[in-house]
Amino acid sequence: MMQAAVFNHELQAGESKQKYYTRIHLLHRLVHGFLMTSFLGLAATGMPIKFNWAPWAVNIAHSVGGFGTILFFHKFFAVILTGCFAVHLGYLFRVGFMEGDRSIFYGPGSMVPRPKDLFDMFQHFRWFFGMGEQPRFDRFTYWEKFDYWAVFWGMGVIGGSGYMLWYSGFFARFVSGWVFNIALLIHSEEALLAVWFIFAVHFFNGHIRPDKFPMDLVIFTGRISEEELKEERPVEHERLIAENGLTAIQTDAPPLWMKNFGRLIGFSVVISGFTLFFLTIWAL
Amino acid sequence: MATRYLGLLGGLLIAALTCAGSEARAVTLAPEVQACLECHREPSMELMLPSGESRSLYVDEEHFANSIHGDKLSCTDCHSDIEGYPHPERTFKNLREFTLGYYENCKGCHFDNYTKSLDSVHYAFLSKGDLKAPLCVDCHGAHDVTKPGVPKSQISKTCARCHAGVYQQYAQSVHGQALLHEKNGDVPVCTDCHRSHNIEDPRTVAFRLKSPEICARCHGDEKLMQKYNLSTGVLQSYLKDFHGMTASFYSKEKASPSALTAVCTDCHGVHDILSAKDPKSSVMQANLEKVCQKCHPGSTGSFPAAWLRHYEPTPEKAPLVYYVKLIYQIFIPFVVVGLMLQILLHIWRVVVSR
Numbered sequence A: 001m002m003q004a005a006v007f008n009h010e011l012q013a014g015e016s017k018q019k020y021y022t023r024i025h026l027l028h029r030l031v032h033g034f035l036m037t038s039f040l041g042l043a044a045t046g047m048p049i050k051f052n053w054a055p056w057a058v059n060i061a062h063s064v065g066g067f068g069t070i071l072f073f074h075k076f077f078a079v080i081l082t083g084c085f086a087v088h089l090g091y092l093f094r095v096g097f098m099e100g101d102r103s104i105f106y107g108p109g110s111m112v113p114r115p116k117d118l119f120d121m122f123q124h125f126r127w128f129f130g131m132g133e134q135p136r137f138d139r140f141t142y143w144e145k146f147d148y149w150a151v152f153w154g155m156g157v158i159g160g161s162g163y164m165l166w167y168s169g170f171f172a173r174f175v176s177g178w179v180f181n182i183a184l185l186i187h188s189e190e191a192l193l194a195v196w197f198i199f200a201v202h203f204f205n206g207h208i209r210p211d212k213f214p215m216d217l218v219i220f221t222g223r224i225s226e227e228e229l230k231e232e233r234p235v236e237h238e239r240l241i242a243e244n245g246l247t248a249i250q251t252d253a254p255p256l257w258m259k260n261f262g263r264l265i266g267f268s269v270v271i272s273g274f275t276l277f278f279l280t281i282w283a284l
Numbered sequence B: 001m002a003t004r005y006l007g008l009l010g011g012l013l014i015a016a017l018t019c020a021g022s023e024a025r026a027v028t029l030a031p032e033v034q035a036c037l038e039c040h041r042e043p044s045m046e047l048m049l050p051s052g053e054s055r056s057l058y059v060d061e062e063h064f065a066n067s068i069h070g071d072k073l074s075c076t077d078c079h080s081d082i083e084g085y086p087h088p089e090r091t092f093k094n095l096r097e098f099t100l101g102y103y104e105n106c107k108g109c110h111f112d113n114y115t116k117s118l119d120s121v122h123y124a125f126l127s128k129g130d131l132k133a134p135l136c137v138d139c140h141g142a143h144d145v146t147k148p149g150v151p152k153s154q155i156s157k158t159c160a161r162c163h164a165g166v167y168q169q170y171a172q173s174v175h176g177q178a179l180l181h182e183k184n185g186d187v188p189v190c191t192d193c194h195r196s197h198n199i200e201d202p203r204t205v206a207f208r209l210k211s212p213e214i215c216a217r218c219h220g221d222e223k224l225m226q227k228y229n230l231s232t233g234v235l236q237s238y239l240k241d242f243h244g245m246t247a248s249f250y251s252k253e254k255a256s257p258s259a260l261t262a263v264c265t266d267c268h269g270v271h272d273i274l275s276a277k278d279p280k281s282s283v284m285q286a287n288l289e290k291v292c293q294k295c296h297p298g299s300t301g302s303f304p305a306a307w308l309r310h311y312e313p314t315p316e317k318a319p320l321v322y323y324v325k326l327i328y329q330i331f332i333p334f335v336v337v338g339l340m341l342q343i344l345l346h347i348w349r350v351v352v353s354r
Helices: A002-012 A026-050 A055-064 A067-098 A115-128 A141-168 A178-207 A226-232 A236-241 A257-283 B004-020 B029-040 B061-066 B095-101 B103-108 B111-117 B121-127 B136-141 B153-160 B165-173 B175-180 B192-195 B204-221 B224-226 B234-240 B242-252 B262-268 B283-295 B319-352
Strands: A020-022 A223-225 B046-048 B054-056
Touching: A002 B165, A002 B224, A020 A226, A020 B004, A020 B153, A026 A067, A026 A178, A026 A257, A055 A257, A055 B242, A067 A141, A115 B004, A141 A178, A141 B111, A141 B319, A178 A257, A178 B319, A223 A226, A223 B192, A223 B283, A226 A236, B103 B111, B103 B319, B153 B175, B153 B192, B165 B175, B175 B319, B204 B224, B204 B242, B204 B262, B234 B242
Parallel strands: none
Antiparallel strands: A020 A223, B046 B054
16 A cells, blocks of 8 residues: 555656656666675775774674684675676677777767866866856766776776785785785775775765755666756757657656665665764774 | 800801891791701601602701791691691602692692692693693792792793703893893793793694784883883884784684784794894894795795885885875875865755755
């Protein structure tokens, strides 16, 4: 009954009449899901090791069987995250080289920054201070691209240094010992940056940006409404109309179970993430 | 006549006092002790044991009088099973059994140290049936108990009676040399690290993991280390590095860790520890590779460079570590605060525009 009532309410709100378009494909949603889970796991097991003197760190470690155990889980999640990275790189290779769609590297739908992003950023700040109009964004905003590259960079740097420490005996055959001191430092500091970035900046982006509060569900449903597309990404919307591409990506409204699933996952991760964010600040 | 006697008495008194001052305390033994000594001052007095060993029953009057108990105890305080003569019949198979028979007698007064000794590795051996494990009297003596640690080197020499090999190493070490040749009382003797009564088994993982704390008791003491121009930062710099950090994780574990990590003694040596400036020292640059290879087989000449040598990273020592750290300390807050400000500005704009 309850569910039906909510559903009816949403129907009455006119959502059924609204057109929906696919923004994020299932593969990317799945990769994001695994990425999110493994990142949270890595943060929850790595931060207690970094801040091992803090009482909460000892408690987290002991709740699963000690620091040795959390290091095991840390490596476990690291392998999953590495898998996500590999799948993503494989996707880029498939689309970019095998299917020959090079626009993935420079087009308007690409994650690679373009001059427009820099202008957008300046315009955005001008607008913040009431000195101009709001910039008209394309498929990805400049901060979304920053988000992407921050994670891309982080996976390379933290992952690379992490494997170096994991297999230090092997790497010691090729590099001098001082490299490990730097690797440890980079792994630890870069990880703290990643944790704060994801749990503060990325979560703010997904949850408290204007019109997104309390949560932008697009990463879980993959669907964006016509209204949102027009409002937030006008350049993409116009481009799709001009290219006659809108009908190709039109889809059904996100089902309620999917939205609730997204909400459940989203808020659980936000709570865990903010907890870790404050614990690490507290332990500084 | 009377004055002559008085003069003689006075002279004797002065002589006695001078003797007391220069030699040991002049202790008047209790009449009860004197009574026992009637028989036991006979040097040839001995007890033949079934094992064929003989046990001397002679008590050196002077030794006992000069012992720490000389003016405090009488014979039956310890030999409480004996009330008079003839003594009750006691049967000991051998010499060790004789000693063990009196083992519990110290606890009447020294209950504290007695209970501590029950936690010792020596007692663990004894309770497993190893009768060679030392008892109170084996270290302290029986009738000739003196204040322990006077002189300090006596402690290590006492342990050396059984642990001769370790003592040989210790005597060559930087600590042992200072103790034996310079009569330096600052250096540790056996009991400073191993304790005296509740001596722990030093071969356990738990002992390994807390051994840096033992070293740090002296090497973290600012006043003491200043005297020898040594740094007190060694524990902190150890704890911040690979090995120390791992050790501190392990020491927080309830279960024994599955892997081991290097503690002070793994690189510096234990009983044979030398000054880090000694060319023969295991931590000397030239010898370091060998030390690393103990745990990292196959590590090459550049491997020891991973170790920051107890130096805090500074622009002079380990500049790379120092600058990478510094850059992150600026970069991280800059990025996080900057990006959050951007989000807050965005929200603020939308709110004021409404």
